[in-house]
Amino acid sequence: MIEPLHDILLNWKVHPSSIETVESHPNVYKVKSRKKTYYLKKRLNSSVEKRIEELLLTSFLLEKGLPVERPLLTVSQQPYVQQHPVFYSLYQALEGLPVQVYSLSSMEGVGTYLSQLHSRLKQYVCKYKVEEWKVETHLREWIGGKETKMIERWGEGFLGRLNEWSYSYRKLPHQLVHSDCHPRNILMKEKRATGIIDFERIRKAPRIADVCYFLAGMLKDQVKQREDEQLECIHAFMGGYQSDGTLTQEEKELIPFLVIIFLLQYTFFYNQKGYSHVVSAYIPFINRLVNSGDYQRAFQM
Template sequence: MKEIIKQILPFWAIECGQLLQIYPTAWEINSSYVIKIYSDKKQLERNIKISETLLNCDIPVAKTVLTTDGEKYVEYNNRYFLVSHKLPGSNISDIKDQTMAWKMGCAIAQLHTAFIKCEKELEFGDNSLLNEMKGWIRENLATDGWTLIDEKEYSKTAAMLESVYDLLPKQLIHRDVHFGNFLFFEGHLSGYIDFDLSQRNIRIFDVCYFLAGLLAQETDDAFTKLEWIENVKSVIKGYESIIHLTENEKNAIPCVMECIEILFAAYFIGKKDTKHAKDAYNVFHFIQNCESDIIKAIKISEVNV
């Protein structure tokens, strides 16, 4: 791929000095640009539209670099290449930092606020975590013979989600919130990246995805229960400094996190990836055992907002 990138960079009048792969489909160029490769033209054009719309709302996202012919991307060998300016900042390395947890909560809420403002300009169909739970997720678990997650466990969690789902606010969300996609420079948010999975769904999905994802980090310095609960408190407090969650949302947070981990377990089962499926189940079980502590932490953060 390096050679192909070198061949097409003249379309942007960019000289190829240093070329560094930063993601499976993205390369950093000369510490100044990022080139991303797409196989799906519609997804590429959708992402360009999201970025342009968010920029108009003064949200820090990467700005597209036009080709010398004024085009937004280049098609080459049945792939689509997009070049954007590299945003300042980097990923957070200390995932236990409570101040950064609070700032992440703020950053998620700021993005949600912008999404609400510009959602009418973007065409997205509704996606439903509940429909996924009752659809492909259940099918994958059943096909596997319920060997990892017991059918009763699944049914109880799905029923809890269904009982409150219609009461949960829906909007456009990022859908892939983790420290790798939110950049910080000198302690301040400097940019959002990667809108490949953006969709309309329940609003708290992004918050729950981020919090559950902290437990899934493959690191030697794993969270203790107390450390993670403190992060839950900080993230919710940061989020609610900008957007107030409804009472139904607060009560549904443990259930939504559990559903997300069931989703991951079912996904990895479908990929025959037993290790990561078990990891997801372990996180699911951990969250189950923390339900009352999570609700208590949310209530405490509510008092302090």
């Protein structure tokens, strides 16, 4: 597999000294060349339009002063190499490492960065059509399945609230969002957010979809942490996000349950994969959050 990658990298005039697969990301390769680090990403189910949109959007964000991962141009001035049906894009590594430590100062920094990202995404005009992010679709499919396993019966208890929540959520203003801003896609250095990577899945949705996707990713990493530590991190993130623009009261009221929706999706996904030990930890954790007044209050600033 490595030798064909050498040939692909020649499209950018990159002569690698080493190529290795990134752990847990089989379609991402870490490339070392002349003291520089790159990431070669293999895109499946993509298109020319998506690859061009990624270049235009990330160039716009960089022009607006926000550090993001932008595809490099090949010698033929394209942001990709196509080997039908696969696309390859190359990126120079940004400063920093993925979020690993959830300190109050780092969460405040991530909140501020994400707010700045949203304000700039709101200004961007897409060249091509971008699909809507229907955050509850898979959850409804899982809960509405014909099986009667314990986890499906447990999930049914959220359907009534989901229907009520969806009506209010759909009325919120929609804009361009990252839609994949989990903690591994946000980079930090010395408790400072230094950039965001992977604009493969840009979509239209209320901005709180990105907010809640990140917070759900943070909470699932903190299942074994004390409740007060989890809630302090939420509060710090919300404070950082609102330092650059205030959320409406309606958004604040919808956020706690949207975080639960994403945690439910993680739970059903892991159940589908057969990770019963993860599911057995997530179910009581989610139940505790749903019934916690402190959890609801953590989002209010």
